[in-house]
Amino acid sequence: xxxxVLRLRDVHLxxxxxxxxxxxxxxxxxxxxxxxxxESGSGKTTVLRAIAGLEPFEAGRIEVxxxxxxxxAPPPPDRLTLLRRKVGFVFQFHHLFEHLTVLDNVCLAPxxxxxxxxxxxxxxxxxxxxVLEVDHRAxxxxxxxxxxxAQRVAIARALAVDPPLLMMDEPTASLDPARREGLGALLQxxxxxxxxxLLSTHDEPFAKEWATRVMYxxxxxxxx
Amino acid sequence: xxxxxxxxNYPFLASxxxxxxxxxxxxxxxxQPPPAPLRWAGDPEGGAPFxxxxxxxxxxxxxxxxxxxxxxARGLDRTPSFVFVxxxxxxxxxxxxxxxxxxxxxxxxxxxxxxxAPTIPYYRFxxxxxxxxxxxxxxxxxxxxAGRKVATLGGTIAYEIxxxxxxxYGLVAVSYDDDVHPYTDLVLGRVDAVLLDHVLAERRQRAMxxxxxxxxxxxxxxxVGILAAGQAPLRDRVNEILKRGMRDGSLERIxxxxxxxxxxxxxxxxxxxxGETVPPVTALQGASDIxxxxxxxxxxxxxxxxxxASVVTLVLSCAAMTLAVAxxxxxxxxxxxxxxxxxxxxxxxxxxxxxTPILLQLFVIYYGLAAAVRLPAFLAALLGLALNYxxxxxxxxxxxxxxxxxxxxxxxxxxxxxxxxxxxxxRGPQAFRLALAPMTNDFVAMLKDSxxxxxxxxxxxxxxxxxxxxxxxSWVIPGLLCAGIYLAMSLPLAAxxxxxxxxxxxxxx
Numbered sequence: 001x002x003x004x005v006l007r008l009r010d011v012h013l014x015x016x017x018x019x020x021x022x023x024x025x026x027x028x029x030x031x032x033x034x035x036x037x038x039e040s041g042s043g044k045t046t047v048l049r050a051i052a053g054l055e056p057f058e059a060g061r062i063e064v065x066x067x068x069x070x071x072x073a074p075p076p077p078d079r080l081t082l083l084r085r086k087v088g089f090v091f092q093f094h095h096l097f098e099h100l101t102v103l104d105n106v107c108l109a110p111x112x113x114x115x116x117x118x119x120x121x122x123x124x125x126x127x128x129x130x131v132l133e134v135d136h137r138a139x140x141x142x143x144x145x146x147x148x149x150a151q152r153v154a155i156a157r158a159l160a161v162d163p164p165l166l167m168m169d170e171p172t173a174s175l176d177p178a179r180r181e182g183l184g185a186l187l188q189x190x191x192x193x194x195x196x197x198l199l200s201t202h203d204e205p206f207a208k209e210w211a212t213r214v215m216y217x218x219x220x221x222x223x224x
Numbered sequence: 225x226x227x228x229x230x231x232x233n234y235p236f237l238a239s240x241x242x243x244x245x246x247x248x249x250x251x252x253x254x255x256q257p258p259p260a261p262l263r264w265a266g267d268p269e270g271g272a273p274f275x276x277x278x279x280x281x282x283x284x285x286x287x288x289x290x291x292x293x294x295x296x297a298r299g300l301d302r303t304p305s306f307v308f309v310x311x312x313x314x315x316x317x318x319x320x321x322x323x324x325x326x327x328x329x330x331x332x333x334x335x336x337x338x339x340x341a342p343t344i345p346y347y348r349f350x351x352x353x354x355x356x357x358x359x360x361x362x363x364x365x366x367x368x369x370a371g372r373k374v375a376t377l378g379g380t381i382a383y384e385i386x387x388x389x390x391x392x393y394g395l396v397a398v399s400y401d402d403d404v405h406p407y408t409d410l411v412l413g414r415v416d417a418v419l420l421d422h423v424l425a426e427r428r429q430r431a432m433x434x435x436x437x438x439x440x441x442x443x444x445x446x447x448v449g450i451l452a453a454g455q456a457p458l459r460d461r462v463n464e465i466l467k468r469g470m471r472d473g474s475l476e477r478i479x480x481x482x483x484x485x486x487x488x489x490x491x492x493x494x495x496x497x498x499g500e501t502v503p504p505v506t507a508l509q510g511a512s513d514i515x516x517x518x519x520x521x522x523x524x525x526x527x528x529x530x531x532x533a534s535v536v537t538l539v540l541s542c543a544a545m546t547l548a549v550a551x552x553x554x555x556x557x558x559x560x561x562x563x564x565x566x567x568x569x570x571x572x573x574x575x576x577x578x579x580t581p582i583l584l585q586l587f588v589i590y591y592g593l594a595a596a597v598r599l600p601a602f603l604a605a606l607l608g609l610a611l612n613y614x615x616x617x618x619x620x621x622x623x624x625x626x627x628x629x630x631x632x633x634x635x636x637x638x639x640x641x642x643x644x645x646x647x648x649x650x651r652g653p654q655a656f657r658l659a660l661a662p663m664t665n666d667f668v669a670m671l672k673d674s675x676x677x678x679x680x681x682x683x684x685x686x687x688x689x690x691x692x693x694x695x696x697x698s699w700v701i702p703g704l705l706c707a708g709i710y711l712a713m714s715l716p717l718a719a720x721x722x723x724x725x726x727x728x729x730x731x732x733x
Binding site: 052053054077080081084085087088089091093095096097098099108109112113114154157158161 | 629631632634635636637638639640641642645649650653654657728
């Protein structure tokens with residue numbers, strides 16, 4: 001039985017003349033907490049973006065559960081729809097919807113994508129915010145949040161649609177040491193039979209302490 | 225070969241030059257400084273037989289008013305110098321001293337006699353009704369025109385007569401800015417009759433078939449020269465020159481040359497030469513005569529008209545803005561999301577609408593398209609304003625859409641939203657907040673730009689103010705009222721926009 005939730009095979013991606021990924025291959029086992037390490041500009045973020053269907057790639061193949069992305073043109077819309085039920089993304093700069101409150105940021109996708117009743121979506125959103133210890137900020141606008149609060153809201157927003165694979169880009173970049181520890185413990189709690197986490201970071205101690213597996217991205221390729 | 229230097233006696237040369245220099249002033253001493261030219265104001269757009277550019281040499285002016293200006297200038301021992309002034313502004317222009325006298329088929333009115341210094345009348349005209357040939361047997365007088373549209377030039381005696389006709393006969397007065405389009409619109413069927421001077425009607429009939437001039441005049445009026453109130457002494461000298469022209473037949477020769485002489489001219493000439501005063505206007509149809517009301521009575525009469533015109537301005541602006549916003553959103557979406565060809569077409573549209581004058585666009589929509597689609601004036605005005613403003617709105621929305629960070633759009637996509645949902649739920653609402661301030665700005669601009677549609681005969685606030693001012697002979701009260709009404713419309717709008725902005729910017733807890 002295949003336990004990998006994510007498989008990359010020989011993925012090539014370039015921006016203009018610059019080769020960013022030159023044959024990236026790896027598997028991420030289900031329920032793992034996997035970290036991709038690498039220097040700035042090594043292509044960590046690009047790998048995550050390609051998996052989320054935000055970047056077309058020239059060669060290779062990406063599979064998330066049973067959804068496959070082919071090289072070449074951007075994937076067709078129905079493929080993307082399937083993909084995005086599988087993958088959640090927490091961006092380095094959070095990218096919360098500036099015009100909506102914290103609660104509405106979290107509820108928006110459950111209501112409009114998953115067609116959940118508003119009351120159910122709100123109740124679940126509050127539970128998530130509570131787990132992430134930002135429930136007291138439910139009525140605030142994103143610009144009123146601290147960096148750590150915004151990150152936890154972004155996590156809640158991604159988790160609200162319950163994706164099997166949650167990806168996080170540089171999650172510790174804007175956190176003080178205490179928050180960093182808190183985040184590690186939280187991510188460990190979130191991992192389980194139905195949730196795999198893949199994160200990019202250049203914070204080696206964090207990766208070593210919390211990740212079940214650490215990969216290195218160098219010169220466009222991955223090594224363990 | 226010998227070469228001989230010319231012998232020059234330098235001391236002699238120097239004294240000769242000095243002598244010449246000294247002589248020069250004494251030579252010119254008896255010559256008076258040239259007389260100041262007689263600056264006369266007119267509008268060549270009025271055309272022949274009044275004032276028009278010579279078809280053979282457009283830099284020269286011809287017309288009976290040009291020749292009367294020459295006659296007056298000669299009598300004053302001055303040279304005529306033409307000053308171009310828009311017809312409706314000749315009074316104000318003469319009053320502020322841009323010209324000494326206005327001559328352009330200017331009507332004698334009680335108002336002009338009260339606030340300016342008009343000359344004695346030099347030409348008597350008849351206000352005549354023109355109707356389509358097929359209507360000629362039925363529509364013979366103002367009384368036959370109940371419920372029908374009657375066109376004329378705004379701010380004239382004819383317009384005053386039509387305003388009275390609205391009350392007395394229930395006709396609908398339509399004001400134009402020129403004397404050509406009333407007749408083209410008559411033939412097209414946009415109006416049912418035109419009331420104007422017989423000089424204008426007959427001239428237009430020679431150029432354009434399809435309408436009949438009814439033989440019975442509606443009123444009698446006169447053309448005069450117009451001077452500033454403080455120029456009464458000059459006016460009196462001009463009057464003497466005109467009287468001489470009546471006596472020695474030079475005025476008759478001028479009018480005969482332009483083919484507008486008739487026997488109507490003799491009675492007023494005899495009255496003037498006999499020392500009598502000729503009444504400015506004599507109404508021949510209708511009970512109410514043209515009288516001059518006081519400032520207060522005129523204001524009381526025009527205030528309801530101003531309010532009605534401000535409703536037109538407000539409704540027109542709101543409707544045009546709504547349409548412009550809707551179209552602007554479509555254009556902006558097409559420019560942000562559309563295919564290359566769609567984008568190119570939309571850029572072409574935006575640049576065309578921004579790059580050409582809105583006045584030209586209004587003319588094209590109303591008059592240019594008349595052969596294919598005969599749009600009613602209000603609808604044409606609405607469309608013209610909306611199509612023009614849509615171009616500006618679309619640029620605001622495009623800018624606002626593009627200002628929303630890509631990161632938020634990608635975040636929405638990774639959550640599973642379709643592109644349409646991203647626009648509706650994430651990008652659109654934020655762009656709208658960004659666009660709100662420039663949009664309000666445009667709405668306030670629209671309120672004022674809507675005054676341009678008076679060229680399409682829509683009687684909005686500015687045009688009505690102009691008519692009021694012409695009737696009153698002063699801009700002070702009409703101007704203040706007009707400004708007050710515009711502010712009363714725009715200030716609440718600005719306040720509303722500020723509240724909306726504040727509401728969406730404020731943190732909600």
